[in-house]
Amino acid sequence: MSSKISPxxxxxxxxxxxxxxxxxxxESKTAPQNLQRALHHAVFPGxxxxxxxxxxxxxxxxxxxDPDLSIAxxxxxxxxxxxxxxxxxxPCFDNSMVRRGQPSVHAAFGERIAVLAGDALIVLAFQYMxxxxxxxxxxxxxxxxxxxxxxxxxxxxxSGQAWECESKVQLSQYQKEKTGSLFEAATAxxxxxxxxxxxxxxxxxxxxxxxxxxxxxxRDVLADQATMGKPQGQDLTxxxxxxxxxxxxxxxxxxxxxxxxxAIHSIPSCKGEKMLRALVxxxxxxxxxxxxxxxxxxxxxxxxxx
Amino acid sequence: MSSKISPxxxxxxxxxxxxxxxxxxxESKTAPQNLQRALHHAVFPGxxxxxxxxxxxxxxxxxxxDPDLSIAxxxxxxxxxxxxxxxxxxPCFDNSMVRRGQPSVHAAFGERIAVLAGDALIVLAFQYMxxxxxxxxxxxxxxxxxxxxxxxxxxxxxSGQAWECESKVQLSQYQKEKTGSLFEAATAxxxxxxxxxxxxxxxxxxxxxxxxxxxxxxRDVLADQATMGKPQGQDLTxxxxxxxxxxxxxxxxxxxxxxxxxAIHSIPSCKGEKMLRALVxxxxxxxxxxxxxxxxxxxxxxxxxx
Numbered sequence: 268m269s270s271k272i273s274p275x276x277x278x279x280x281x282x283x284x285x286x287x288x289x290x291x292x293x294e295s296k297t298a299p300q301n302l303q304r305a306l307h308h309a310v311f312p313g314x315x316x317x318x319x320x321x322x323x324x325x326x327x328x329x330x331x332x333d334p335d336l337s338i339a340x341x342x343x344x345x346x347x348x349x350x351x352x353x354x355x356x357x358p359c360f361d362n363s364m365v366r367r368g369q370p371s372v373h374a375a376f377g378e379r380i381a382v383l384a385g386d387a388l389i390v391l392a393f394q395y396m397x398x399x400x401x402x403x404x405x406x407x408x409x410x411x412x413x414x415x416x417x418x419x420x421x422x423x424x425x426s427g428q429a430w431e432c433e434s435k436v437q438l439s440q441y442q443k444e445k446t447g448s449l450f451e452a453a454t455a456x457x458x459x460x461x462x463x464x465x466x467x468x469x470x471x472x473x474x475x476x477x478x479x480x481x482x483x484x485x486r487d488v489l490a491d492q493a494t495m496g497k498p499q500g501q502d503l504t505x506x507x508x509x510x511x512x513x514x515x516x517x518x519x520x521x522x523x524x525x526x527x528x529x530a531i532h533s534i535p536s537c538k539g540e541k542m543l544r545a546l547v548x549x550x551x552x553x554x555x556x557x558x559x560x561x562x563x564x565x566x567x568x569x570x571x572x573x
Numbered sequence: 574m575s576s577k578i579s580p581x582x583x584x585x586x587x588x589x590x591x592x593x594x595x596x597x598x599x600e601s602k603t604a605p606q607n608l609q610r611a612l613h614h615a616v617f618p619g620x621x622x623x624x625x626x627x628x629x630x631x632x633x634x635x636x637x638x639d640p641d642l643s644i645a646x647x648x649x650x651x652x653x654x655x656x657x658x659x660x661x662x663x664p665c666f667d668n669s670m671v672r673r674g675q676p677s678v679h680a681a682f683g684e685r686i687a688v689l690a691g692d693a694l695i696v697l698a699f700q701y702m703x704x705x706x707x708x709x710x711x712x713x714x715x716x717x718x719x720x721x722x723x724x725x726x727x728x729x730x731x732s733g734q735a736w737e738c739e740s741k742v743q744l745s746q747y748q749k750e751k752t753g754s755l756f757e758a759a760t761a762x763x764x765x766x767x768x769x770x771x772x773x774x775x776x777x778x779x780x781x782x783x784x785x786x787x788x789x790x791x792r793d794v795l796a797d798q799a800t801m802g803k804p805q806g807q808d809l810t811x812x813x814x815x816x817x818x819x820x821x822x823x824x825x826x827x828x829x830x831x832x833x834x835x836a837i838h839s840i841p842s843c844k845g846e847k848m849l850r851a852l853v854x855x856x857x858x859x860x861x862x863x864x865x866x867x868x869x870x871x872x873x874x875x876x877x878x879x
Binding site: 293357378383389391407412418428432 | 605660695721724725738739746
């Protein structure tokens with residue numbers, strides 16, 4: 268281990284290692300190989316891995332006295348996120364052929380394998396947590412409940428997605444469930460994995476999750492503009508709720524900045540406070556770079572809040 | 574409670590009550606109502622509920638000292654079974670418009686809601702177990718691992734289903750994974766929920782699960798014959814592995830009888846032995862009634878083995 272490795276880099280390595288450890292549970296040479304390859308394809312290479320980072324950062328801030336459990340919680344959350352992407356990309360939803368710069372699972376392996384891969388990843392998330400709970404078995408049930416609630420019905424990711432099949436949609440509830448819930452679970456689970464109180468940490472996940480969804484809406488509208496409206500942004504194509512459509516671009520950016528501000532200021536006073544503020548600020552800059560709006564009247568400069 | 578209620582009837586009522594209790598976790602008036610209705614539709618009314626019956630019967634044979642946990646295990650197994658049916662019925666798999674005499678979930682609510690309902694039921698299964706583990710928290714992780722392994726990759730239901738996307742299939746592995754795995758989990762989980770050893774009870778589930786798959790193949794071929802080959806049985810239509818096709822009808826019925834015989838004789842000596850033998854015999858008769866083959870050379874009369 269080199270001393271040059273940054274804490275953030277070490278955390279990323281820990282996350283990738285954890286995800287490989289989880290996938291190993293589902294691997295076998297005597298299993299159907301298309302599904303095997305699809306599971307790997309759905310998880311590697313990853314995106315920003317922001318949810319597991321957030322989970323581990325909160326666990327670290329709470330003492331992280333059971334690193335096996337915190338990495339399992341972080342890994343489970345990322346597996347569930349990957350599962351939701353695989354199913355979101357299906358022909359009946361977004362029909363996306365590309366994900367993270369490579370063919371989506373259904374584009375590469377077909378629709379049937381994509382349905383099964385998503386299912387297998389959901390199961391694996393819970394299996395991975397169970398297999399890493401030996402040192403702190405009493406933490407398993409609360410951890411599992413937190414994470415399950417954030418992805419299931421009535422108010423987790425699947426419910427968020429199911430709003431797209433309703434005629435009347437509450438934008439804030441849709442965003443909270445589809446994106447916010449797993450961010451909230453990431454911070455709460457990080458605390459629970461370390462034996463700490465979950466409630467103190469929920470607001471951070473909540474605000475950040477909402478910011479993330481708003482950023483998605485903004486990026487979608489900007490992508491539209493960049494391509495002169497062809498092809499249209501996914502939100503318009505699929506007639507999905509969008510804050511950028513409801514608030515306008517400047518309004519949405521202002522809303523994003525406010526949410527990041529609230530996220531940063533919700534971080535409880537603790538030894539990991541500085542690291543967490545830096546993580547949130549870095550993520551905010553990654554999502555909506557300052558440079559994009561340097562000449563607009565962006566009202567709240569989120570960097571100033573760090 | 575009337576004394577006229579049979580043990581089997583009481584068990585059925587307990588299972589339905591448990592499933593309602595599980596569904597209540599996922600219910601909310603402020604959630605998207607199509608998904609809410611689809612979840613209910615996927616679980617009620619049920620089929621034979623043979624897997625949860627088997628789980629509870631084994632738990633009873635092992636003392637059932639934590640009925641909250643055994644019903645949660647039984648309910649979770651049934652929820653996972655329902656989830657697999659919802660996804661199996663999708664257009665990209667069997668494209669079945671009917672399930673248990675009513676419209677399948679995708680026929681009634683659309684493909685998107687069917688994908689989401691299956692996902693939500695998988696999550697709910699684990700959530701339900703976590704929420705019922707308070708009295709015996711140390712049993713949660715092993716129980717969860719048993720049940721997760723039976724539905725996930727590399728050798729659970731999703732892998733069984735994924736064999737349909739491979740060019741070369743091992744019939745016995747396909748059957749074992751697609752159907753046998755959840756039967757094996759039902760008996761193992763029944764034992765684990767009662768704090769007993771799982772391994773003793775796995776053979777019962779294993780043989781019964783294989784018998785169940787063979788019975789399905791037989792019924793499929795008989796349905797073909799009854800309708801003069803129009804519409805063709807699902808197995809032929811979808812070119813799926815089928816023991817009735819490989820062994821012929823008489824060979825498959827003989828194989829079924831042998832498997833039921835093995836199942837019954839694998840039951841360990843215990844106070845619930847008689848009840849379990851009766852349950853297996855009753856289920857065998859339900860699957861492949863004696864009357865169907867009364868004039869054939871059915872070699873092993875499974876009733877004689879009870």
